[in-house]
Amino acid sequence: MSGRTPARVCPVRTCVGCRERAAKDDLLRIVVIGSECVPDDRGTLPGRGAYVHPAVVCLDQAVRRRAFPRAFRAQGPLDTAGLRRHVEQTAQ
Template sequence: MGIDQLLRCVVRKSAEGAEGELQVVPDPGRKLPGRGAWITPTVEAWEIAVKRRAFGRALRVSANVDADPVREYIVTLPVTVTSKDEEVTST
């Protein structure tokens, strides 16, 4: 999978919720400022990243981060099938 098929994510302060709460948000246009983390845009990859706390490490954030906005974005992507019969979302 090439870099053009990966989804860039960045950390932002939450517009809602507790003061100072951090969220990982998708950056499909790759234009938002800040350190980016790259993920294969599948729910399975998102679940693994959350379980391993990979977003916090990749984005160098010591606090817990809410990665739900990334999942919400991923589920809206159309799904295509590759020649190996693997499901991959197109970006």
């Protein structure tokens, strides 16, 4: 036997809001364009990404903890209004 398992391993990422680890497919990738946090549903936008559960609770925790500027190594606050609208629409 080669020691390999037949099941494929799924990448794991950490939600910047609740700090729980989850499968990459279960999280929403966020990137910064200018000074705005933008959802990256397909995972193809260039640049550093941060992951959050697609839930308003996790998004609120990330904003309250100032996790996005820290994750993106950005100076100053980032605009999350468009991201919040996207999460609220997908949560319904």
